[in-house]
Amino acid sequence: MKLGFIGTGALTAAIVTGLRSAADRSVSVVLSPRNEEIAASLASRYQDVRVASDNQAVLDDCDTVMLAVRPQIAHEVVPDLRFRPDHHVVSLIATLPLETIATLTAPAGHVTKALPMPMIAHRQGATIIYPPDPAVAALFGALGQVIEVEDPGKFDALSVVTATYASYFKYLDTIHGWLKDRGVESAQARDYIACLFKALASAPEAAPGADFMHLAEEYATRGGINEQVLRALTDRRVFEVFSDSLDDVHRRIAAA
Ligand SMILES: NC(=O)c1ccc[n+]([C@@H]2O[C@H](COP(=O)([O-])OP(=O)(O)OC[C@H]3O[C@@H](n4cnc5c(N)ncnc54)[C@H](OP(=O)(O)O)[C@@H]3O)[C@@H](O)[C@H]2O)c1
Structure with a gap:
C-alpha cells in the first residue's frame, strides 16, 4: 500500500509512529508538507516515509489517502485536489459525514471513515471504521483494536466516548x-x-x-x-x- 496523508499533525504523527513500530513494512508513507516540522521529523526518523512537495503530489504518489486536516481546512483544501477513481480515501475527520467526503473527493471511488486515537502511536486503543472495509481494518488492526460499524449513527454514538x-x-x-x-x-x-x-x-x-x-x-x-x-x-x-x-x-x- 502507498499511503498518503493530507495534513501532517498530531494524529498523522501518531499513525505513522504506530505503523513504523509494527513488523509489517509493506506500507510506504508520503506526507503533505504541513506541518513542516512534524513532517520533516517523521521522514528523518523512519525509512520509507517521505515528504511530498505539496498536497497534489501526495495524491499523485499514493493509492490510499488519509484526510487528516481539521474540518474547516478540509472544505478549503480538498476541493482543489485532483483525485483519481482508483483512490481509496480514508477520512479521519470525524465530524464530516461520509457523503460530504465522497462529494469533496469525487471521482475517488472508495471512501471510508476511520476514527483512530493518538494512543495508536503505541499500538493501543481502538479505531472505529465506517463502513466496514477489509483493507482499512487490516491497516488499523495492526495498530490496535478495530470496531467496524454498518451504520453512521453508531459511528457518531461511539465517537462520543472519545x-x-x-x-x-x-x-x-x-x-x-x-x-x-x-x-x-x-x-x-x-x-x-x-x-x-x-x-x-x-x-x-x-x-x-x-x-x-x-x-x-x-x-x-x-x-x-x-x-x-x-x-x-x-x-x-x-x-x-x-x-x-x-x-x-x-x-x-x-x-x-
Ligand atoms: N488528535 C486527535 O486526537 C484526533 C482524534 C480523532 C480524529 N481527529 C481528527 O483528525 C484530524 C486531524 O487532527 P489532528 O489532531 O492531527 O490536527 P492537527 O494536529 O491540527 O493537524 C492538522 C494538520 O493539518 C495541517 N494543515 C493545515 N492546513 C493545511 C493544508 N492546507 N494542507 C495540508 N495540511 C494542512 C496543519 O499544519 P500547520 O500546523 O502547518 O497548520 C496540521 O499539521 C482532524 O479532523 C481531527 O478532528 C483527531
Whole structure:
C-alpha cells in the first residue's frame, strides 16, 4: 500500500509512529508538507516515509489517502485536489459525514471513515471504521483494536466516548489533589493512583461476560466505603449530569 496523508499533525504523527513500530513494512508513507516540522521529523526518523512537495503530489504518489486536516481546512483544501477513481480515501475527520467526503473527493471511488486515537502511536486503543472495509481494518488492526460499524449513527454514538478522556483524568486529579492535601507526597500519590487504575482498566478483559454495573456492584460491598462514594455521587446526580453531557456532545456531532 502507498499511503498518503493530507495534513501532517498530531494524529498523522501518531499513525505513522504506530505503523513504523509494527513488523509489517509493506506500507510506504508520503506526507503533505504541513506541518513542516512534524513532517520533516517523521521522514528523518523512519525509512520509507517521505515528504511530498505539496498536497497534489501526495495524491499523485499514493493509492490510499488519509484526510487528516481539521474540518474547516478540509472544505478549503480538498476541493482543489485532483483525485483519481482508483483512490481509496480514508477520512479521519470525524465530524464530516461520509457523503460530504465522497462529494469533496469525487471521482475517488472508495471512501471510508476511520476514527483512530493518538494512543495508536503505541499500538493501543481502538479505531472505529465506517463502513466496514477489509483493507482499512487490516491497516488499523495492526495498530490496535478495530470496531467496524454498518451504520453512521453508531459511528457518531461511539465517537462520543472519545469526549470523556479529559473528565477521566480530572477524576484521577481530584483523588490526587485530595491525597496531597492530606500530606501524601505527590509522586507517591500519582504512582499509587496510576497503578490501581491500570489494574481496574484490565478488569473488563479479565471478566468478559460482566457488564460495567456488575463490576461496580462487585466493588460496592454493602455498607462499605465504595458503596458510600458511589451513593454520594449518585445522590448528587453526578452520573445523570455526565450522561446529559454525552447527549450534548452527540447532538453537536450530529449537527456538524
Ligand atoms: N488528535 C486527535 O486526537 C484526533 C482524534 C480523532 C480524529 N481527529 C481528527 O483528525 C484530524 C486531524 O487532527 P489532528 O489532531 O492531527 O490536527 P492537527 O494536529 O491540527 O493537524 C492538522 C494538520 O493539518 C495541517 N494543515 C493545515 N492546513 C493545511 C493544508 N492546507 N494542507 C495540508 N495540511 C494542512 C496543519 O499544519 P500547520 O500546523 O502547518 O497548520 C496540521 O499539521 C482532524 O479532523 C481531527 O478532528 C483527531
